[in-house]
Amino acid sequence: MTMPDVATRASAAMPSEDPSERPQRPLIRIGGVSKIYHNGTVALRDVDLAVAHGEFVSLLGPSGCGKSTLLRLIAGLGAVSDGTIDWPLSRYDVRGEPIRDLGFVFQDPTLMPWATVADNVYLPLKLAGIGRRAAAARIAEALAMVKLERFAGAYPRELSGGMKMRVSIARALVVKPRVLLMDEPFAALDEITRFRLNNDLLRLWQEQRWTVVFVTHSVFESVYLSNRIIVMSTRPGRIVGEVAIDAPYPRGDAFRTSRTYNEFCRLTSAELARAMAGTEEE
Protein backbone atom coordinates (compact mmCIF):
# COMPACT_ATOMS: atom_id res chain seq x y z
CA MET A 1 0.00 0.00 0.00
CA THR A 2 0.88 3.61 -0.42
CA MET A 3 2.76 4.99 2.52
CA PRO A 4 1.79 8.58 3.12
CA ASP A 5 4.67 10.97 3.52
CA VAL A 6 5.33 12.50 6.89
CA ALA A 7 3.74 15.80 6.01
CA THR A 8 0.51 14.12 4.99
CA ARG A 9 0.37 12.16 8.16
CA ALA A 10 1.03 15.24 10.25
CA SER A 11 -1.80 17.07 8.57
CA ALA A 12 -3.99 14.02 8.86
CA ALA A 13 -3.46 14.10 12.57
CA MET A 14 -5.74 17.10 12.83
CA PRO A 15 -8.61 16.12 10.61
CA SER A 16 -10.83 18.95 9.60
CA GLU A 17 -14.40 18.42 8.54
CA ASP A 18 -14.82 22.07 7.71
CA PRO A 19 -16.59 22.14 4.35
CA SER A 20 -14.89 25.38 3.35
CA GLU A 21 -11.64 23.48 3.13
CA ARG A 22 -12.99 21.00 0.61
CA PRO A 23 -11.50 22.56 -2.51
CA GLN A 24 -8.00 22.54 -1.01
CA ARG A 25 -8.10 19.10 0.52
CA PRO A 26 -9.74 16.37 -1.48
CA LEU A 27 -10.98 13.22 0.21
CA ILE A 28 -8.89 11.04 -2.10
CA ARG A 29 -5.77 12.30 -3.82
CA ILE A 30 -4.21 10.13 -6.52
CA GLY A 31 -0.83 11.36 -7.66
CA GLY A 32 1.13 9.92 -10.58
CA VAL A 33 -0.15 6.40 -10.04
CA SER A 34 1.03 3.62 -12.34
CA LYS A 35 0.24 -0.04 -12.14
CA ILE A 36 2.38 -2.54 -13.99
CA TYR A 37 1.58 -6.24 -13.65
CA HIS A 38 4.23 -8.92 -13.30
CA ASN A 39 3.88 -9.88 -16.95
CA GLY A 40 4.78 -6.35 -17.98
CA THR A 41 1.28 -5.17 -18.85
CA VAL A 42 0.89 -1.50 -18.06
CA ALA A 43 -2.61 -1.27 -16.59
CA LEU A 44 -2.33 2.37 -15.56
CA ARG A 45 0.17 5.08 -16.37
CA ASP A 46 0.65 8.30 -14.50
CA VAL A 47 -2.88 8.82 -13.24
CA ASP A 48 -3.66 12.03 -11.35
CA LEU A 49 -7.07 12.49 -9.82
CA ALA A 50 -8.58 14.22 -6.84
CA VAL A 51 -12.00 13.27 -5.52
CA ALA A 52 -13.73 15.79 -3.29
CA HIS A 53 -15.89 14.90 -0.33
CA GLY A 54 -19.50 14.41 -1.40
CA GLU A 55 -18.73 14.10 -5.10
CA PHE A 56 -20.20 11.56 -7.51
CA VAL A 57 -17.37 10.76 -9.91
CA SER A 58 -17.61 8.26 -12.74
CA LEU A 59 -14.66 6.56 -14.37
CA LEU A 60 -15.70 6.00 -17.98
CA GLY A 61 -13.82 4.08 -20.62
CA PRO A 62 -13.65 0.98 -22.77
CA SER A 63 -12.69 -2.38 -21.29
CA GLY A 64 -9.00 -2.58 -20.59
CA CYS A 65 -8.59 1.10 -19.73
CA GLY A 66 -7.71 0.30 -16.14
CA LYS A 67 -10.79 1.85 -14.55
CA SER A 68 -11.49 -1.21 -12.41
CA THR A 69 -7.81 -1.47 -11.53
CA LEU A 70 -7.84 2.15 -10.38
CA LEU A 71 -10.90 1.51 -8.24
CA ARG A 72 -9.25 -1.50 -6.61
CA LEU A 73 -6.12 0.50 -5.89
CA ILE A 74 -8.26 3.18 -4.23
CA ALA A 75 -9.81 0.44 -2.12
CA GLY A 76 -6.38 -0.80 -1.11
CA LEU A 77 -6.77 -4.10 -2.98
CA GLY A 78 -3.29 -4.42 -4.41
CA ALA A 79 -0.30 -2.09 -4.41
CA VAL A 80 0.53 0.72 -6.82
CA SER A 81 3.71 0.29 -8.88
CA ASP A 82 4.44 4.00 -8.74
CA GLY A 83 2.83 7.14 -7.32
CA THR A 84 0.71 7.67 -4.24
CA ILE A 85 -2.89 7.46 -3.15
CA ASP A 86 -3.53 9.66 -0.13
CA TRP A 87 -6.59 10.23 1.97
CA PRO A 88 -5.91 13.76 3.26
CA LEU A 89 -9.11 13.93 5.29
CA SER A 90 -8.74 10.49 6.87
CA ARG A 91 -6.91 9.32 9.91
CA TYR A 92 -4.21 6.71 9.48
CA ASP A 93 -3.82 3.59 11.56
CA VAL A 94 -0.62 2.42 13.22
CA ARG A 95 0.57 0.61 10.11
CA GLY A 96 0.25 3.80 8.10
CA GLU A 97 -2.87 2.56 6.35
CA PRO A 98 -5.58 5.14 5.84
CA ILE A 99 -8.84 4.40 7.59
CA ARG A 100 -10.82 4.48 4.41
CA ASP A 101 -14.37 3.89 5.66
CA LEU A 102 -15.46 2.53 2.36
CA GLY A 103 -18.01 0.22 0.87
CA PHE A 104 -17.15 -1.68 -2.29
CA VAL A 105 -19.70 -3.01 -4.76
CA PHE A 106 -18.41 -5.47 -7.33
CA GLN A 107 -19.71 -6.05 -10.83
CA ASP A 108 -21.15 -9.37 -9.71
CA PRO A 109 -23.28 -9.38 -6.59
CA THR A 110 -20.58 -11.58 -5.00
CA LEU A 111 -22.87 -13.02 -2.37
CA MET A 112 -22.16 -16.08 -0.28
CA PRO A 113 -24.67 -18.63 -1.61
CA TRP A 114 -24.78 -20.52 1.68
CA ALA A 115 -25.83 -17.49 3.71
CA THR A 116 -29.17 -15.73 3.90
CA VAL A 117 -29.62 -12.17 2.73
CA ALA A 118 -29.32 -10.90 6.30
CA ASP A 119 -26.18 -12.95 6.94
CA ASN A 120 -24.61 -11.69 3.72
CA VAL A 121 -25.26 -8.11 4.79
CA TYR A 122 -23.93 -8.93 8.26
CA LEU A 123 -20.57 -10.15 6.91
CA PRO A 124 -18.54 -6.90 7.11
CA LEU A 125 -19.71 -6.37 10.69
CA LYS A 126 -19.03 -9.98 11.58
CA LEU A 127 -15.49 -9.71 10.25
CA ALA A 128 -15.10 -6.58 12.38
CA GLY A 129 -16.04 -8.64 15.43
CA ILE A 130 -19.48 -7.15 16.01
CA GLY A 131 -21.97 -9.62 17.47
CA ARG A 132 -25.10 -10.64 15.63
CA ARG A 133 -27.41 -8.96 18.12
CA ALA A 134 -25.51 -5.71 18.22
CA ALA A 135 -25.55 -5.69 14.43
CA ALA A 136 -29.25 -6.50 14.00
CA ALA A 137 -30.45 -2.90 13.87
CA ARG A 138 -27.80 -1.89 11.35
CA ILE A 139 -28.56 -4.88 9.15
CA ALA A 140 -32.25 -4.00 9.21
CA GLU A 141 -31.43 -0.39 8.38
CA ALA A 142 -29.21 -1.34 5.44
CA LEU A 143 -31.85 -3.72 4.08
CA ALA A 144 -34.48 -1.01 4.45
CA MET A 145 -32.33 1.38 2.42
CA VAL A 146 -32.42 -0.99 -0.54
CA LYS A 147 -36.03 -2.02 0.20
CA LEU A 148 -35.30 -5.65 0.91
CA GLU A 149 -36.58 -5.89 4.49
CA ARG A 150 -38.96 -8.68 3.57
CA PHE A 151 -36.21 -10.85 2.12
CA ALA A 152 -33.86 -10.98 5.10
CA GLY A 153 -34.31 -14.75 5.42
CA ALA A 154 -34.10 -15.59 1.71
CA TYR A 155 -31.09 -17.22 0.09
CA PRO A 156 -29.34 -15.51 -2.85
CA ARG A 157 -30.47 -18.14 -5.33
CA GLU A 158 -34.07 -17.25 -4.61
CA LEU A 159 -33.56 -13.64 -5.71
CA SER A 160 -33.57 -11.93 -9.11
CA GLY A 161 -30.42 -10.32 -10.48
CA GLY A 162 -31.52 -6.83 -9.44
CA MET A 163 -32.36 -7.97 -5.93
CA LYS A 164 -28.98 -9.67 -5.56
CA MET A 165 -27.32 -6.42 -6.58
CA ARG A 166 -29.35 -4.58 -3.95
CA VAL A 167 -28.19 -7.07 -1.30
CA SER A 168 -24.63 -6.38 -2.44
CA ILE A 169 -25.25 -2.64 -2.05
CA ALA A 170 -26.81 -3.16 1.39
CA ARG A 171 -23.69 -5.07 2.42
CA ALA A 172 -21.56 -2.11 1.32
CA LEU A 173 -23.83 0.29 3.23
CA VAL A 174 -23.98 -1.63 6.49
CA VAL A 175 -20.55 -0.36 7.54
CA LYS A 176 -21.86 3.21 7.16
CA PRO A 177 -19.18 4.13 4.66
CA ARG A 178 -18.17 7.65 3.73
CA VAL A 179 -17.02 6.44 0.34
CA LEU A 180 -18.77 4.06 -1.97
CA LEU A 181 -16.66 2.45 -4.68
CA MET A 182 -18.74 0.76 -7.36
CA ASP A 183 -17.29 -1.37 -10.15
CA GLU A 184 -19.84 -1.51 -12.98
CA PRO A 185 -22.44 -2.65 -10.49
CA PHE A 186 -25.41 -2.54 -12.84
CA ALA A 187 -23.72 -3.69 -16.05
CA ALA A 188 -25.28 -7.13 -15.99
CA LEU A 189 -28.83 -5.94 -15.33
CA ASP A 190 -31.64 -5.20 -17.75
CA GLU A 191 -32.31 -1.56 -18.56
CA ILE A 192 -35.50 -1.18 -16.53
CA THR A 193 -33.86 -2.59 -13.41
CA ARG A 194 -30.77 -0.50 -14.04
CA PHE A 195 -32.80 2.72 -14.28
CA ARG A 196 -34.56 1.90 -11.04
CA LEU A 197 -31.32 1.13 -9.21
CA ASN A 198 -29.73 4.31 -10.65
CA ASN A 199 -32.56 6.32 -9.11
CA ASP A 200 -32.28 4.46 -5.78
CA LEU A 201 -28.54 5.09 -5.73
CA LEU A 202 -28.93 8.83 -6.41
CA ARG A 203 -31.59 9.13 -3.72
CA LEU A 204 -29.36 7.39 -1.16
CA TRP A 205 -26.32 9.40 -2.22
CA GLN A 206 -28.24 12.63 -1.63
CA GLU A 207 -29.64 11.48 1.70
CA GLN A 208 -26.38 10.11 3.07
CA ARG A 209 -23.91 12.57 1.50
CA TRP A 210 -21.50 9.86 0.47
CA THR A 211 -18.65 10.24 -1.93
CA VAL A 212 -19.12 7.84 -4.82
CA VAL A 213 -16.56 6.63 -7.34
CA PHE A 214 -18.46 4.76 -9.99
CA VAL A 215 -16.86 2.69 -12.76
CA THR A 216 -18.92 2.23 -15.90
CA HIS A 217 -18.59 1.79 -19.65
CA SER A 218 -21.96 3.40 -20.32
CA VAL A 219 -21.96 7.04 -21.42
CA PHE A 220 -25.66 7.35 -20.55
CA GLU A 221 -25.31 5.95 -17.07
CA SER A 222 -22.32 8.12 -16.25
CA VAL A 223 -24.04 11.30 -17.46
CA TYR A 224 -27.20 10.48 -15.56
CA LEU A 225 -25.44 9.85 -12.26
CA SER A 226 -22.31 11.96 -11.99
CA ASN A 227 -21.07 15.39 -11.03
CA ARG A 228 -17.98 14.67 -13.03
CA ILE A 229 -16.92 12.07 -15.58
CA ILE A 230 -13.31 11.01 -15.90
CA VAL A 231 -12.72 9.65 -19.40
CA MET A 232 -10.07 6.97 -19.68
CA SER A 233 -8.32 5.27 -22.58
CA THR A 234 -6.47 2.00 -23.13
CA ARG A 235 -2.90 0.86 -23.69
CA PRO A 236 -1.77 2.09 -21.36
CA GLY A 237 -4.74 2.86 -19.13
CA ARG A 238 -4.73 6.60 -18.50
CA ILE A 239 -6.98 9.60 -17.98
CA VAL A 240 -7.54 11.51 -21.19
CA GLY A 241 -10.36 13.88 -20.42
CA GLU A 242 -12.93 15.12 -18.01
CA VAL A 243 -16.52 16.24 -18.39
CA ALA A 244 -18.32 18.17 -15.67
CA ILE A 245 -22.05 17.46 -15.63
CA ASP A 246 -23.46 20.72 -14.33
CA ALA A 247 -27.04 19.60 -13.96
CA PRO A 248 -28.97 19.91 -10.72
CA TYR A 249 -30.07 17.01 -8.54
CA PRO A 250 -32.44 15.37 -7.92
CA ARG A 251 -32.36 13.94 -11.38
CA GLY A 252 -35.23 11.80 -12.54
CA ASP A 253 -36.93 10.55 -15.68
CA ALA A 254 -37.48 14.14 -16.77
CA PHE A 255 -33.72 14.66 -16.80
CA ARG A 256 -33.21 11.44 -18.74
CA THR A 257 -35.34 12.79 -21.60
CA SER A 258 -34.17 16.40 -21.43
CA ARG A 259 -32.10 18.24 -24.03
CA THR A 260 -29.47 19.01 -21.40
CA TYR A 261 -29.01 15.29 -20.83
CA ASN A 262 -28.72 14.64 -24.55
CA GLU A 263 -26.23 17.43 -24.92
CA PHE A 264 -24.06 16.02 -22.11
CA CYS A 265 -24.25 12.56 -23.63
CA ARG A 266 -23.14 13.94 -26.98
CA LEU A 267 -20.31 15.84 -25.34
CA THR A 268 -19.16 12.82 -23.35
CA SER A 269 -19.35 10.52 -26.36
CA ALA A 270 -17.26 12.97 -28.35
CA GLU A 271 -14.72 13.07 -25.55
CA LEU A 272 -14.64 9.28 -25.45
CA ALA A 273 -14.27 9.08 -29.26
CA ARG A 274 -11.42 11.57 -29.11
CA ALA A 275 -9.82 9.48 -26.41
CA MET A 276 -10.07 6.38 -28.53
CA ALA A 277 -8.91 8.03 -31.76
CA GLY A 278 -5.24 7.40 -31.07
CA THR A 279 -5.65 3.75 -30.12
CA GLU A 280 -5.92 0.91 -32.59
CA GLU A 281 -8.99 -1.30 -32.72
CA GLU A 282 -8.94 -4.49 -30.68
Add this chain to the structure above:
Amino acid sequence: MAEPQRGAAPRAMKLSTRVGVPVTVGIVFVVAWELLVRYLAVPRFVLPAPSMIATALIDDFLPLAGSLWVTLKVTLSAFAVALVLGVLIAILFAQSRLFEMSLFPYAVVLQVTPIVSIAPLVLIWVGLDHLERALLILATIVAFFPILSNTTLGLKSVDHNLQNLFDLYGATRWQRLKELQFPSALPYLLGGMRISGGLALIGAVVAEFVAGSGTGTGLAWRIVEAGNRLNIPRMFAALLLLSFLGILIFFTLSALEYLLLRRWHESAVGREN
Protein backbone atom coordinates in the same frame (compact mmCIF):
# COMPACT_ATOMS: atom_id res chain seq x y z
CA MET B 1 -40.40 -13.29 -5.20
CA ALA B 2 -42.67 -16.24 -4.93
CA GLU B 3 -41.90 -19.26 -2.83
CA PRO B 4 -40.23 -21.73 -5.19
CA GLN B 5 -42.84 -23.95 -6.74
CA ARG B 6 -41.74 -27.53 -6.42
CA GLY B 7 -43.83 -29.00 -9.22
CA ALA B 8 -45.93 -31.28 -7.03
CA ALA B 9 -47.52 -33.56 -9.59
CA PRO B 10 -44.45 -34.37 -11.73
CA ARG B 11 -42.37 -34.88 -8.60
CA ALA B 12 -44.87 -37.30 -7.02
CA MET B 13 -45.01 -39.27 -10.24
CA LYS B 14 -41.27 -39.29 -10.48
CA LEU B 15 -40.85 -40.60 -6.95
CA SER B 16 -43.26 -43.51 -7.39
CA THR B 17 -41.65 -44.35 -10.71
CA ARG B 18 -38.19 -44.02 -9.33
CA VAL B 19 -38.90 -46.43 -6.50
CA GLY B 20 -41.44 -48.67 -8.23
CA VAL B 21 -39.55 -49.56 -11.37
CA PRO B 22 -36.33 -50.83 -9.80
CA VAL B 23 -38.29 -52.68 -7.07
CA THR B 24 -40.37 -54.44 -9.71
CA VAL B 25 -37.24 -55.39 -11.62
CA GLY B 26 -35.75 -56.76 -8.41
CA ILE B 27 -38.82 -58.84 -7.60
CA VAL B 28 -38.99 -60.26 -11.11
CA PHE B 29 -35.30 -61.15 -10.94
CA VAL B 30 -35.58 -62.91 -7.57
CA VAL B 31 -38.70 -64.85 -8.61
CA ALA B 32 -37.07 -65.91 -11.88
CA TRP B 33 -33.96 -66.97 -9.98
CA GLU B 34 -36.01 -69.05 -7.55
CA LEU B 35 -38.02 -70.73 -10.32
CA LEU B 36 -34.98 -71.43 -12.49
CA VAL B 37 -32.97 -72.94 -9.65
CA ARG B 38 -35.90 -75.20 -8.75
CA TYR B 39 -36.75 -76.08 -12.33
CA LEU B 40 -33.17 -76.87 -13.34
CA ALA B 41 -32.41 -78.46 -9.95
CA VAL B 42 -29.16 -76.51 -9.58
CA PRO B 43 -27.16 -77.93 -6.67
CA ARG B 44 -27.17 -75.65 -3.62
CA PHE B 45 -23.35 -75.50 -3.50
CA VAL B 46 -23.37 -73.95 -6.98
CA LEU B 47 -26.24 -71.53 -6.79
CA PRO B 48 -28.71 -71.58 -3.92
CA ALA B 49 -32.28 -70.38 -4.43
CA PRO B 50 -33.24 -67.05 -2.82
CA SER B 51 -35.42 -68.91 -0.33
CA MET B 52 -32.43 -70.91 0.88
CA ILE B 53 -30.40 -67.72 1.30
CA ALA B 54 -33.25 -66.21 3.31
CA THR B 55 -33.35 -69.32 5.51
CA ALA B 56 -29.60 -69.15 6.04
CA LEU B 57 -29.90 -65.50 6.95
CA ILE B 58 -32.59 -66.20 9.54
CA ASP B 59 -30.95 -69.33 10.99
CA ASP B 60 -27.52 -67.74 11.30
CA PHE B 61 -28.77 -64.31 12.13
CA LEU B 62 -27.06 -63.91 15.48
CA PRO B 63 -23.51 -64.80 14.41
CA LEU B 64 -23.98 -62.88 11.17
CA ALA B 65 -25.28 -59.82 13.00
CA GLY B 66 -22.28 -60.01 15.34
CA SER B 67 -19.97 -60.06 12.32
CA LEU B 68 -21.92 -57.22 10.76
CA TRP B 69 -21.26 -55.19 13.89
CA VAL B 70 -17.51 -55.94 13.75
CA THR B 71 -17.24 -54.88 10.12
CA LEU B 72 -19.42 -51.84 10.74
CA LYS B 73 -17.20 -50.76 13.63
CA VAL B 74 -14.04 -50.97 11.52
CA THR B 75 -15.74 -49.19 8.63
CA LEU B 76 -17.13 -46.34 10.70
CA SER B 77 -13.97 -45.75 12.70
CA ALA B 78 -11.89 -45.79 9.53
CA PHE B 79 -14.31 -43.35 7.94
CA ALA B 80 -14.19 -41.05 10.95
CA VAL B 81 -10.38 -41.09 11.10
CA ALA B 82 -10.16 -40.52 7.33
CA LEU B 83 -12.59 -37.63 7.60
CA VAL B 84 -10.72 -35.86 10.39
CA LEU B 85 -7.27 -36.49 8.91
CA GLY B 86 -8.37 -35.64 5.37
CA VAL B 87 -9.98 -32.36 6.37
CA LEU B 88 -7.12 -31.33 8.66
CA ILE B 89 -4.45 -32.03 6.06
CA ALA B 90 -6.53 -30.33 3.36
CA ILE B 91 -6.71 -27.24 5.58
CA LEU B 92 -2.93 -27.33 6.00
CA PHE B 93 -2.55 -27.68 2.23
CA ALA B 94 -4.79 -24.68 1.69
CA GLN B 95 -2.74 -22.60 4.11
CA SER B 96 0.65 -23.39 2.64
CA ARG B 97 1.48 -24.10 -0.96
CA LEU B 98 4.86 -25.49 0.08
CA PHE B 99 3.23 -27.98 2.40
CA GLU B 100 0.94 -29.19 -0.36
CA MET B 101 3.76 -29.42 -2.89
CA SER B 102 5.86 -31.53 -0.56
CA LEU B 103 3.16 -33.91 0.68
CA PHE B 104 0.50 -34.31 -2.00
CA PRO B 105 2.57 -36.64 -4.21
CA TYR B 106 2.95 -39.04 -1.30
CA ALA B 107 -0.78 -39.00 -0.66
CA VAL B 108 -1.17 -40.01 -4.30
CA VAL B 109 1.39 -42.80 -3.91
CA LEU B 110 -0.53 -44.10 -0.92
CA GLN B 111 -3.73 -43.92 -2.93
CA VAL B 112 -2.52 -45.68 -6.09
CA THR B 113 -0.67 -48.49 -4.35
CA PRO B 114 -3.17 -51.37 -4.17
CA ILE B 115 -4.28 -51.81 -0.59
CA VAL B 116 -4.03 -55.61 -0.87
CA SER B 117 -0.30 -55.25 -1.42
CA ILE B 118 0.24 -53.05 1.63
CA ALA B 119 -1.98 -55.14 3.85
CA PRO B 120 0.48 -57.96 4.72
CA LEU B 121 3.06 -55.41 5.79
CA VAL B 122 0.67 -53.49 8.00
CA LEU B 123 -0.59 -56.76 9.45
CA ILE B 124 2.94 -57.75 10.42
CA TRP B 125 3.79 -54.36 11.88
CA VAL B 126 0.59 -53.77 13.77
CA GLY B 127 -1.71 -56.72 13.32
CA LEU B 128 0.22 -59.26 15.37
CA ASP B 129 -0.76 -57.51 18.58
CA HIS B 130 -3.76 -55.44 17.56
CA LEU B 131 -5.57 -56.93 14.60
CA GLU B 132 -8.43 -54.45 14.77
CA ARG B 133 -5.96 -51.58 14.71
CA ALA B 134 -4.38 -53.00 11.55
CA LEU B 135 -7.81 -53.32 9.90
CA LEU B 136 -8.57 -49.74 10.90
CA ILE B 137 -5.32 -48.43 9.42
CA LEU B 138 -5.87 -50.27 6.13
CA ALA B 139 -9.46 -49.14 5.73
CA THR B 140 -8.43 -45.57 6.62
CA ILE B 141 -5.73 -45.53 3.93
CA VAL B 142 -8.35 -46.47 1.35
CA ALA B 143 -10.97 -44.00 2.57
CA PHE B 144 -8.65 -41.08 3.15
CA PHE B 145 -7.77 -39.88 -0.33
CA PRO B 146 -11.14 -38.75 -1.75
CA ILE B 147 -11.71 -36.61 1.32
CA LEU B 148 -8.26 -35.07 1.12
CA SER B 149 -8.34 -34.33 -2.60
CA ASN B 150 -11.93 -33.12 -2.69
CA THR B 151 -11.54 -30.88 0.33
CA THR B 152 -8.27 -29.46 -0.98
CA LEU B 153 -9.96 -28.68 -4.28
CA GLY B 154 -12.95 -27.16 -2.48
CA LEU B 155 -10.89 -24.96 -0.20
CA LYS B 156 -9.18 -23.53 -3.26
CA SER B 157 -12.36 -23.08 -5.31
CA VAL B 158 -13.33 -19.89 -3.56
CA ASP B 159 -14.94 -17.15 -5.61
CA HIS B 160 -12.25 -14.62 -6.46
CA ASN B 161 -14.44 -11.61 -5.76
CA LEU B 162 -15.44 -12.99 -2.38
CA GLN B 163 -11.72 -13.29 -1.61
CA ASN B 164 -11.35 -9.61 -2.46
CA LEU B 165 -14.30 -8.78 -0.28
CA PHE B 166 -12.72 -10.58 2.66
CA ASP B 167 -9.44 -8.71 1.98
CA LEU B 168 -11.31 -5.44 1.90
CA TYR B 169 -12.92 -5.98 5.27
CA GLY B 170 -9.66 -7.15 6.81
CA ALA B 171 -10.60 -10.76 7.50
CA THR B 172 -8.14 -12.80 9.54
CA ARG B 173 -6.85 -16.15 8.31
CA TRP B 174 -9.17 -17.97 10.68
CA GLN B 175 -12.21 -15.89 9.65
CA ARG B 176 -11.42 -16.52 6.01
CA LEU B 177 -11.19 -20.26 6.64
CA LYS B 178 -14.32 -20.46 8.73
CA GLU B 179 -16.61 -18.04 6.90
CA LEU B 180 -15.42 -18.44 3.33
CA GLN B 181 -13.22 -21.40 2.54
CA PHE B 182 -14.98 -24.02 4.60
CA PRO B 183 -18.51 -23.27 3.36
CA SER B 184 -17.17 -23.12 -0.22
CA ALA B 185 -15.55 -26.50 0.26
CA LEU B 186 -18.53 -28.15 1.92
CA PRO B 187 -20.17 -29.48 -1.27
CA TYR B 188 -16.83 -30.93 -2.35
CA LEU B 189 -16.22 -32.43 1.07
CA LEU B 190 -19.66 -34.05 1.11
CA GLY B 191 -19.04 -35.50 -2.35
CA GLY B 192 -15.73 -36.88 -1.11
CA MET B 193 -17.42 -38.33 1.97
CA ARG B 194 -19.91 -40.22 -0.15
CA ILE B 195 -17.12 -41.88 -2.12
CA SER B 196 -15.07 -42.37 1.00
CA GLY B 197 -17.88 -44.08 2.95
CA GLY B 198 -18.09 -46.82 0.33
CA LEU B 199 -14.30 -47.11 0.17
CA ALA B 200 -14.06 -47.48 3.96
CA LEU B 201 -16.28 -50.55 3.71
CA ILE B 202 -14.26 -51.95 0.82
CA GLY B 203 -11.08 -51.30 2.78
CA ALA B 204 -12.44 -53.05 5.85
CA VAL B 205 -13.50 -56.10 3.85
CA VAL B 206 -10.24 -56.37 1.90
CA ALA B 207 -8.21 -55.99 5.08
CA GLU B 208 -10.24 -58.77 6.70
CA PHE B 209 -9.69 -61.05 3.74
CA VAL B 210 -5.94 -60.52 3.90
CA ALA B 211 -5.84 -60.83 7.67
CA GLY B 212 -7.35 -64.31 7.32
CA SER B 213 -8.49 -66.14 10.39
CA GLY B 214 -6.70 -64.36 13.23
CA THR B 215 -9.47 -63.13 15.43
CA GLY B 216 -11.47 -62.87 12.24
CA THR B 217 -15.08 -62.36 13.11
CA GLY B 218 -16.12 -59.77 10.50
CA LEU B 219 -18.45 -60.40 7.60
CA ALA B 220 -15.59 -60.84 5.15
CA TRP B 221 -14.19 -63.63 7.26
CA ARG B 222 -17.65 -65.24 7.40
CA ILE B 223 -17.66 -65.31 3.61
CA VAL B 224 -14.22 -66.96 3.45
CA GLU B 225 -15.19 -69.42 6.15
CA ALA B 226 -18.53 -70.33 4.54
CA GLY B 227 -16.78 -70.66 1.18
CA ASN B 228 -14.27 -73.13 2.63
CA ARG B 229 -17.17 -75.21 3.87
CA LEU B 230 -19.06 -74.85 0.60
CA ASN B 231 -21.90 -73.31 2.60
CA ILE B 232 -22.97 -71.17 -0.35
CA PRO B 233 -26.32 -69.95 1.08
CA ARG B 234 -24.46 -68.56 4.05
CA MET B 235 -21.95 -66.87 1.76
CA PHE B 236 -24.83 -65.19 0.01
CA ALA B 237 -26.41 -64.22 3.32
CA ALA B 238 -23.17 -62.52 4.42
CA LEU B 239 -22.87 -60.89 1.02
CA LEU B 240 -26.41 -59.58 1.35
CA LEU B 241 -25.58 -58.01 4.70
CA LEU B 242 -22.47 -56.37 3.25
CA SER B 243 -24.50 -54.88 0.41
CA PHE B 244 -27.04 -53.71 2.91
CA LEU B 245 -24.30 -52.01 4.90
CA GLY B 246 -22.94 -50.32 1.78
CA ILE B 247 -26.37 -49.07 0.80
CA LEU B 248 -27.00 -47.82 4.31
CA ILE B 249 -23.75 -45.84 4.33
CA PHE B 250 -24.46 -44.41 0.90
CA PHE B 251 -27.98 -43.29 1.77
CA THR B 252 -26.98 -41.83 5.11
CA LEU B 253 -24.28 -39.73 3.49
CA SER B 254 -26.57 -38.72 0.62
CA ALA B 255 -29.20 -37.64 3.13
CA LEU B 256 -26.60 -35.65 5.06
CA GLU B 257 -25.50 -33.98 1.84
CA TYR B 258 -29.08 -33.12 0.96
CA LEU B 259 -29.82 -31.71 4.42
CA LEU B 260 -26.75 -29.50 4.48
CA LEU B 261 -27.00 -28.21 0.91
CA ARG B 262 -30.69 -28.12 0.13
CA ARG B 263 -31.14 -24.45 0.90
CA TRP B 264 -28.38 -23.09 -1.27
CA HIS B 265 -26.42 -25.44 -3.48
CA GLU B 266 -27.35 -26.10 -7.10
CA SER B 267 -26.82 -29.83 -6.70
CA ALA B 268 -29.52 -30.14 -4.07
CA VAL B 269 -32.22 -27.62 -4.96
CA GLY B 270 -35.23 -28.64 -6.96
CA ARG B 271 -35.30 -27.09 -10.40
CA GLU B 272 -38.33 -25.05 -11.21
CA ASN B 273 -37.87 -24.59 -14.92
